[in-house]
Amino acid sequence: MIQKSMLTKEITQKSEWDEAIGLFQEKDIYFTYDYMQPFRKNGDGEPILFYFESYLGKAAYPFMYRDIAESAHLKGKIPNRTYFDISGVYGYGGPLVEVNPLYDFSSVIEILKHDFQEIFSAYCKEKGIVSQFDRFHPLLNTHEFFADYCTVTPNKKTICLDLKSVEFLTQNLTSGCRNKIRQAEKNEITVVVNDRVETLEAFKQMYHSTMTHNQASDYYFFNPHFFDDIKLHQSSHLIVANAYYQDKIIASALILSFDHFLHHHFSGSLSEYRHLKPNNLLFYEIAKWGSEQGYQSFHLGGGHESEGDSLFRFKKSFSKSEPKDFYIGKKLHDPVKSDFLAQIAGKFSNGPSDYFPIYRS
Structure with missing residues (x-):
């Protein structure tokens, strides 16, 4: 049940963005406004911070909002500013989440998840968002909040040094x-x-x-x-x-x-x-x-493709500790439009595809 006391904001301005991220005890550079800007200028999309707050807690979810008409396989084939998707910025993201300290975490987190997901799904429909891709932060375990919202899968291992x-x-x-x-x-x-x-x-x-x-x-x-x-x-x-x-x-x-x-x-x-x-x-x-x-930590990241490549082996040589799991998330908000765009792009899937969304492959 959606509570009347809920607050949601679509944040695009630096001062308001930084203020919202500053409310969280655990955070990292990947969630800041300034981190997103070089990638915006690189053509990766428009940065948006979706902020949600209720009496149970709060969540802040940064992403890049992308016009699908600008993608390589669909440029000139579909109208501009009609179909959109969202993606986590290069690096590590997902949602920052904090439960109101007045409540027991385990007793309210599922309600907080439900309320956020319901409101964010409605937001995606309103914004014309076809699909969503996330690169979750392996040190903050941001994948946990989206575990039952999208398809969350382990993708690689990353190396983090204890300092x-x-x-x-x-x-x-x-x-x-x-x-x-x-x-x-x-x-x-x-x-x-x-x-x-x-x-x-x-x-x-x-x-x-x-x-x-x-x-x-x-x-x-x-x-x-x-x-x-x-x-x-x-x-x-x-x-x-x-x-x-x-x-x-x-x-x-x-x-x-x-x-x-x-x-x-x-x-x-x-x-x-x-x-x-x-x-x-x-x-x-x-x-x-x-x-x-x-x-406290020096996060080296992962390899090019897997734990078998030379870059990963180089990074792993700095630590005898177990690597961290890096998760990605995939969600189709509008499967019909995704199939439509894939057909126009000439991308036909005969089975599961590693590339997501398929119309950008």
């Missing part, structure tokens, strides 16, 4: 990782964490080189101003870390900080220097710095 002490961090390295760190030190690699922001120019070149080397999809090359937009909108949360060899930057990482979290955002290196093992020392020094600065 409670430098000693613990070092003991938790695998022997192979320790050996590569020692090799980098013998090779006279030095690392500067929280380096000058001007070194972002060197990072951009290395990132592009790395994406080319990895044969990454077009999306990961971003627009020419993307990393400048990160610097513009996230300057107070951005940490640039560089590995140097003979005064030359040969590996670099962009790290985001928020509350007690550090997150690996993007990284790149020069292929001709990879034999010097700069990345092992680079990430180790970032983790050490984070521990010394009082951060």
Whole structure:
């Protein structure tokens, strides 16, 4: 039953957005207005924060609102501003949820879920939203609130380092990782964490080189101003870390900080220097710095595709602890329109498809 005391807001302005996110005890950079802006400018959609509040608690759910007519397979085939879908921004999202402390969590969470889901489903119908895709935050377990609302499935594993002490961090390295760190030190690699922001120019070149080397999809090359937009909108949360060899930057990482979290955002290196093992020392020094600065976790993320790929194995070498589960969510708000759009796009499914929504595949 919908309560009269419920409050809902569609928030698109920075001041109101930041105020709403600030109401939550547990939050992270991925839920902030400023985090969304470089991706908005990259063409990923329009950021919206859907805020819900009742006497039982509150929820804040950020997403990108996208005009389906702008997708590659449907451009020029359907009218603009008619069909829409929503997606979590690159990174990790889902809903932030907090139960009113006057109530027992277990006794009211299902009611809070029901009320939110009922109102949000009506909102999606009003906004012409055909489908919804989520990338849930593996450290905040945001998938739990949507578990019976959409199809939630484990997608990958991610690696998170416990930074409670430098000693613990070092003991938790695998022997192979320790050996590569020692090799980098013998090779006279030095690392500067929280380096000058001007070194972002060197990072951009290395990132592009790395994406080319990895044969990454077009999306990961971003627009020419993307990393400048990160610097513009996230300057107070951005940490640039560089590995140097003979005064030359040969590996670099962009790290985001928020509350007690550090997150690996993007990284790149020069292929001709990879034999010097700069990345092992680079990430180790970032983790050490984070521990010394009082951060609790350094989230490295996952691999390109699975736990079997080289990127995941590299990240896993920094921790003997169990990886975190990363979940995704899929929901069709209007299956009929989804099928209609898939037909126009020439995307026909003869069975379950990994790509969602299929009309964008």
